[in-house]
Amino acid sequence: MTAGARDEWRGWRDAAREALYGPRGFYRRAAGPGAHFRTSVHASPLFARAVARLLCRVDEALGRPAVLDFVDMAAGRGELAAGVLAALPAEVAGRTRAYAVEVAARPAGLDHRIEWRSAPPPGTTGLLFANEWLDNVPVEVAQVDSAGRARRVLVREDGTERLGEPVGGAEARWLERWWPLPGEEGLRAEIGLPRDEAWAAAVATVGRGLAVAVDYAHTARTRPPFGTLTGFREGREVSPVPDGSCDITAHVALDACALPGGCVLPQREALHALGVTGARPPLTLASTDPAAYVRALAGAGEAAELTAAGGLGDFGWLVQPVGIGDPLPR
16 A cells, blocks of 8 residues: 555545455455454354254244245354354254355355355345444544534544544434534544444345344443444454554444334343353252263353353344344343
8 A cells, every 4th residue: 555545534434444344454364353352153152052043933933934044244254154053953954044244255164055145145034143243334433623513533544533524414413313422522423324224234135034233332321422433453452543454343323223123132131032041050960960060060151251241241132023023022
């Protein structure tokens, strides 16, 4: 890249899109996101098993179709799709058509039953599951200036920022509706309109079934005053620098993304409804079957991590039924 390109001032949306998905982008690299941060999928196989249970519930709600679709959005290296197929009962697995949607090339050794795609297939009958996808849909950042106006934040490739033009049009209306900024200098917000549009487009590919988005999230009552834009590199949080060397992410306003009929709930509640509770095994098992007790204890620890307050349990699940009832009754 030339020095002139490195010195170019751009909005965060364009800068992050190039840094994440451009030719030298973070998500084009062979190592994959799992080398830089740990998702629920990487934390425990219990997560994939819970998603498999959810797919089975969707299957029942659909009346057990001849072909049941599972679409793994932002699939990384296909870990969730592979884990779900492995966890399904044989009868359901035999009818399941699995897709992994990702911008990177198909990884070597992936289960041959998983179709690798750059976009979700149209007309899905089944479950579209987007784990930590929307937080990587790039958005603009707004910041209040000394006159109390919300202005677009511009950034160079080295991460240096300055304020640009005032926010207007649809972006200003989105802020007013979903993340109003008081006129206090320095307050920031991420303008989530592209995520709303991306989610609506993903849901539109589902003919009948369920779409679920799981992500770092906040709702209208918990908007952070200075935004959440950050970076991750090799398992550590770093400053967000749009040069392709790190992940660039921001929490998702899931309540803004929700379409009619959708609802947002914490991951701990969703996983509890799918049988992941973190309950310790009875001590009597230690004497009757010590090996089983140790396995159950390890599983309880993994479940506790997936559902922990202040951690993965605080993730939001946006549950969007399409032509069926909600398979996660509360």
